[in-house]
Amino acid sequence: MRVFCRECGELGRITKTHRLSRDTADLYCQCTDAECGHSWVSQMSYSHPLSPSGRTTSQLALSLINSLNPDGRQALQRELNLRQ
Numbered sequence: 001m002r003v004f005c006r007e008c009g010e011l012g013r014i015t016k017t018h019r020l021s022r023d024t025a026d027l028y029c030q031c032t033d034a035e036c037g038h039s040w041v042s043q044m045s046y047s048h049p050l051s052p053s054g055r056t057t058s059q060l061a062l063s064l065i066n067s068l069n070p071d072g073r074q075a076l077q078r079e080l081n082l083r084q
């Protein structure tokens with residue numbers, strides 16, 4: 001991730017990350033231009049998904065399968081065997 005100094009436009013360096021929550025973090029930044037020397041805090045936050053996580057989808061499927069009764073599991077197995 002790149003950050004830029006708002007004072008001079010040069011590239012900034014993230015020197016420290018302070019995670020505030022699962023979705024937000026404060027980024028402590030420093031301008032790489034020695035003459036400028038500006039330092040600041042930027043905030044990074046999660047916005048929205050573009051595609052679902054494969055892990056989430058798998059965990060959701062497994063928890064659904066685990067909640068099925070024996071008849072439901074057999075029906076699912078038959079369905080999966082038909083699709084192979």
Ligand SMILES: [Zn+2]
Nearest residue numbers: 005008031036
């Ligand atoms: Zn600067």
